[in-house]
Amino acid sequence: MKRWGYGVAAVLALAAGAAQAQVAVKLGVLNDPSGVYSDIGGRGSVVAAEMAVEDFKAASKGIKAEVVSADHQNKPDIGAAIARRWYDQDGVDVILDVPTSSVALAVNQVTREKNKIFLNSGAATSDLTGAQCSPNTIHWVYDTVQLANVTGGAMVRQGGDSWFFLTADYAFGHALERDTTAVIQKNGGKVIGSVKTPFPSNDFSSFILQAQASKANVIGLANAGGDTVNSIKQASEFGVTQGGQKLAGLLMFINDVKALGLKTAQGLVFSETFYWDDNDDTRAWSKRFLERAGRMPNMTNAGVYSSVLHYLKAVEAEKSKDAGKVLARMKATPTDDPLFGKGSIRPDGRKMHDALLLEVKKPEDSKGEWDLAKVLARVPGDQAFRPLSESPCPLVNKS
Amino acid sequence: MFTIFGVPSAALFGQLLLGLINGSFYAILSLGLAVIFGLLNIINFTHGAQYMMGAFVAWMSLTYLGIGYWWALLLAPIVVGAFGVLLERVLIRRLYDLDHLYGLLLTFGLALIIQGLFRNQYGVSGLPYGIPRELTGGQNLGFMFLPNYRGWVIVASLIVCLFTWFVIETTKLGAYLRAATENPTLVQAFGVNVPLLITLTYGFGVGLAALAGVLAAPIYSVNPNMGADLIIVVFAVVVIGGMGSILGSVITGFGLGLVEGLTKVFYPEASATVIFVIMVLVLLVKPAGLFGRTA
Structure with missing residues (x-):
């Protein structure tokens, strides 16, 4: 009996020792799993976060990582309430993740x-690293300035x-229009009108007529x-x-191209920072993602994976959360992963990497269900994103 | 050319025409709702999901079976209508003696389940569905470019609305239906199979929703949420027109399409809310709706 008691005590002591060495982190994927943006982030982003935890082999490196998720319903008040509850x-x-700019700002x-x-992957507004930048936020994948520079610049x-x-009549649409207007004017073009459409809308015919x-x-x-x-469907x-x-789809995901069909969408140019068929690494990862999520990843999903990897690396190095x-x-650490290649994070919270200018393929050039676009150009991060010298972010001005 | 409040008249005509086209969808959908409410006393919140199912049946028959748009116009209302008949027989029937609220809750719950199932299977981005070859292209009307397909939508919608009104108001079948709503026991005593009549009416109303879904498939994004966005507006249309009034729902459907079209020119930001503002005003002045009879 006594011997047995010693045994238990020894096991307990060992377990306690292991627990001390281990850092437990909880990662919350907050997005829209069932509404208009569920194909942009949704369950795919949860899968991406889980894949990152597995690929990093977190458990063997003394990190116990758990992924949880919630639905912000694209409403800023709900998103903020969940964030508070999660943290507190x-x-x-x-x-x-957190797509929908208004929720991301909250x-x-x-x-x-x-x-x-x-670590934001889903939202577009450049205000996250602009006027409302925060030392606690890293904007990982894309933003309205980059979309404006790459797609808008190419069109001009x-x-x-x-x-x-x-x-679209909310934070994101306004930011995208503002940033694209700046690019157009810088390149000698002009904006002769705009119409704010209620979000979300079914029928755009009236607005298209005004545009015509x-x-x-x-x-x-x-x-x-x-x-x-x-x-786009109605413009056609x-x-x-x-x-x-000409039509300029300033923010398009490959899911949108698939929804339109190549017949309607062919020839449209758009910008992403990740395309599954870009190189061997992205293809290999995307095939694994496809098997688990049932569809090819877009740049948002890829961003969640990439940001979790980089976060876990930092936790491992610091041995603290x-x-x-x-x-x-x-x-301080340069970023490097199979999906976005080499990059870095700036003081304003902007994650820097190349952006792609893509063109939707003609139906006869497509070799498969997901063979949707070809890469027209690769724009280096410092040309795609807002230069630090023009940043309205107070964190930058002070330093 | 003259201008109205700074908007060229030509542009205004174009917008009015587009408003009429959107009104066509409101009219067909609210017609189905009005028929179901008028004859069954059920507030059919599944209507939006059934409209979505119509569009999906069109997409499925093209993708899996190679059946094109024109046959889908016939097939989708039949398939979705049959589904409606099943729902009525198995579930809705049990609620006729209860308060309206129970029917509302049941159909609302069903709508959420149906939309959820489609979302699981197909995601929300939508599925591609093209305009049929015969109706591609368009006419230059001088003041606007009218796609042939939109012209067809107005024509089809008018035919369907007139046909429904004609059947219910002037034929013997319509007379049975109206009598069965007034006094089902008496009509049954005359040897008319009232439960069957009611089941078929529900199937017909649901079929109308599916037809609108097929009409919408080539121009709107075909996705599981397409009906959820539309159904709230359509309910406002039915309330403004007067619950259960068939003529009222058709006229209000087209009329509100026009009002919405005008709003999109003068103050686009408000175009999503203008219908609800009108609903509030109408309810303040005429609580039974424009064409409704006070109970």
């Missing part, structure tokens, strides 16, 4: 207040010098998801391209 009660250390505030970590260089915007009447040579779509699909119906006007230490380590 549920012990979540990092919030991931979570940005809460994270700063609670001194935790926010092709001769599209007068623009009319169809703008404007005689602008480019119609810029400052919207996303179902709004983009509907507006109303003969926009036959009338000599202290937000200040981990953030400092993340920003």
Whole structure:
């Protein structure tokens, strides 16, 4: 009996020792799993986070990582409430993904207040690293300035010098229109009109008619998801391209291209920072993702994977999950992963990497269900994203 | 050319025409709802899901069976209508004696389940469905470019609405239906199979939703949420027109399409809410709706 008691005590002591060496982190994927943006982030981003934890072999490196998820319903108040609960009660250390710019800005505030970590992949607004930048937020994948620079810049260089915007009437649409307008004007073009469309909308025909009447040579779509699909589908119906006007889908994901079908979408140019068929590494990872999630990953899913990897690396190096230490380590260490290649994180929270200019393939050039686009150009990060010298972020000005 | 409040008249005509086209969808959908409410006293919240199912049946028959748009116009209402008949027989029937609220809860729950199942299977981005070859292209009307397909939508919608009104208001079958709603026991005493009549009416109303779904498939994104977005507006249309009034729902459907179209020109930000503002105003002045009879 006594011997048995010693045995138990020894085991307990060992277990306690192991627990001390181990860092337990909780990663919260906060996105829209069932609404308009569920194909952009949704369950795919949860799968991506889990894949990152497995690929990093976190358990063998003394990190116990748990992935949880929640639905923010694309509403800022709900997103902020979940973030608060996660940080205060549920012990979540990092919030991931968060598409829908208005929600992302709310979570940005809460994270700063609670001194935790926010790695955003899903949202577009450049305000996350601009006027509302935070030391606790890293904007991982893309933003409205980069979309404007890459897609907008390419359109203007092709001769599209007068623009009319169809703008989704909320934070994201406004930011995208603002940033694209700046690029157009810098390149000598002009904006001759815009219409704010209720979000989400089914019918864009009325707005397309206004855009046609404007005689602008480019119609810029400052919207996303179902709004983009509907507006492109209806623009094709109303003969926009036959009338000599060009469409610029300023934020398109490969899911949108698939929804439109190549017949309708062919020839559209758009910008992503990740495309599954870009190189051997992205292809290999995407095939694994496809098997688990049932569809090919888009740049948001890839961003969640990449950001979790980098976070876990920092936790491993610091042997701690202290937000200040981990953030400092993340920003000091260059990023490197199979999906986005080499990159870095700037003081304003902007993650830097190349952006791709893609063109939707013609139906006859497509070799498979997901063979949707070809890479036209690779734009280096310092040309795609807003230069630090122009950043309105107070963190930059002070340093 | 003259201008109205700074908008060229030509542009205005174009917008009015587009409003009428959107009104066509409101009219067909609210017609189905009105028929079901008028004859069954059920507030059919599954209507949006059934509209979505119509579009999906069109997509499935093209993708899996190679059946094109024109046959889908016939097939989808039959398939989805049959599904409606099943729902009525198995579930909705049990609620006729209870308060409206129970029917509302049941159909709302069903809508969520159906949408969830489709979302699981197909995601939300949507599925591609093209305009049928015969209706591609368009006409230059001078003041606007009218795609042939949109012209067809107005025509089809008018035919369906007139046909439904004609059947219910002037034929013997319609007379049975109206009598069965007034006094089912008496009509049954005359040897009319009232439960069957009601089942078929529900199937017909659901079929109308599916037809609207097929009409919408080539121009709107075909996705599991397409009906959820639309159904709330359509309910407002039915309430404004007067619950259960068939003529009211058709006229209000087209009328509100026009109002919405005008709003999109003068103050686009409000175009998603204008219908609800009108609903509030109408309910304040005429609580039974524009064409409704006060109970």
